[in-house]
Amino acid sequence: MYIWQQAGWPGFRWDDAALLTPLATARLKQGHLLGRMRGLGFNLQLEAQLQALTEDVVKTSEIEGEILDHDSVRSSLARRLGIPAAAVAPSDRRTDSVVDMMLDAVGGFDRPLTAERLFGWQAALFPTGYSGLSKVRVGDWRDDTNGPMQVVSGPIGREKVHYEAPPAPRIPAEMDAFLAWFAAPPATDGLLRAALAHLWFVTIHPFDDGNGRVARAVADQALAQSESSPQRFYSMSSQIWRERAGYYAILEHTQKGGLDVTPWLAWFLACFSRAIDGAEADASGVLRKADFWRHHGPVSMNDRQRSILNRFLDGFEGKLTARKWAILGKCSPASAQRDIVDLVEKGVLLRNPGGSKNTSYTLGRLAAPSAAADAANHRDHTP
Structure with missing residues (x-):
């Protein structure tokens, strides 16, 4: 039984006492980094932001096996952030589209998250309408024409199914519930809300392809909302990429479990803390x-x-x-x-x-x- 098949879904539960220490640690590190960054002058803030966002765009794609050129991503971001001197390499349509998605998620943190906006993000990942040689349904929810949406690994004929998402007819109602929750005044800490948003979205798996990248963009918007800032000086996607084996393992464990998601929240908070540590080193x-x-x-x-x-x-x-x-x-x-x-x-x-x-x-x-x-x-x- 998957988590979305549990009675009471999506009524997530967690143990506040178990999360108290990791949440306090993550918040302390977050405050320290943001304080140092905001104490810089405008030009250096832009430089630090360019560095963090470049890593975020590159790594969120690399988690899914798509390699973007680092210099092209940096140049695309530099042009959009108004740093023309740092735009030293050309960028292509695919790179610019992924950059636009990330900047819209973080820079537009105060804009409502709607189905149309999510459609735009997912379509930006596949500007040609294809993923490799496979045609991708863009700008709409998946329809399961080719069978149920499954996360699998292994060679053809010996695939291992790690997860099966809710059937396509359920997606409109599932996403309506998710978007209504995201639009409501936060009822929990901002870091926990970002972790829940990531888990909830990727569990629904509403698109033909690009679900992981869009889920991380949704979490990035939630994090930006918690900081009330369009600036980003750390990269969760870079840290998830470093810990991708653990990321996939905790997702599978959570999606095959009950509605108590304390282990997922604890992992997310610990990963966030390590992302802040990495940002401190990268910003040296x-x-x-x-x-x-x-x-x-x-x-x-x-x-x-x-x-x-x-x-x-x-x-x-x-x-x-x-x-x-x-x-x-x-x-x-x-x-x-x-x-x-x-x-x-x-x-x-x-x-x-x-x-x-x-x-x-x-x-x-x-x-x-x-x-x-x-x-x-x-x-x-x-x-």
Whole structure:
């Protein structure tokens, strides 16, 4: 018996006491990350958001076995976020469509979730109307023309059925109930609501294809609603991709069980916490750049100096030398040397051991301001 066959479906239950600690941990980490990100200047917030959303779009597709080009996704997002300098690669229709779906889910968090909006998301995943060589019913609920909707694995003739979704005639009523619940004022914590939305949607499995990606987009909208923000600095899809074996296992266990979904909620909260941990690590470069400009922003510099320092902070390969400075700045060796000497005298750059042609430079050490001073004196000096 599947969960949707249980008497009382979809009356999910859970043990609040069992979820108290993982929920508190997840909320604490979420608040810490959002606080750090929102303390950045606008330009660095955009950079962190671009990084997180790129991973989210790439990984939500990769979970389903579809590989998108990372640079194309980043460029598509950069153009839509208004960061043209980061749009360094072309993007195709398929990439742009998936990006549009993700940005609509997160950026349009305050818009009602409707059947028409879900149809648009699912259609965006299959702009040609095909998944590989198979025609996909888009912009409508599935009709089970080819038999019941099943999640299977294994070779043809020896398939293992992991899950069978409700029959097609039930979908309109099932989705009406789901959308009415999603539109109602939240009756539980926002993280738990996102976990329930993900589970409920993917259990109904209303589409021919794309159910997993749309379910994760629905959860992303619920998370954005819980934060009251269109910005996203972490990627649940990236973490689910890392833990995809556990993701599929807990889904199957839950969908074959009763209405007590405590294990699923506990897994989701733990996965969310690990996604926040990953975001902290991934954003270290952005935070380092913020610290650098907070400390050295008031120093008088020309535009070329600021531009090359940003390139250095972004982590280009190799050492910073006068020759490389001249190439990056498209200037003469003499101008490059003047730029560098000026920054060394101001403590922005330090000369590494070695001399003559082997001379290289690194960033000057940063003071560590107190949290109170950091909050009180913060200014966005990012060029």
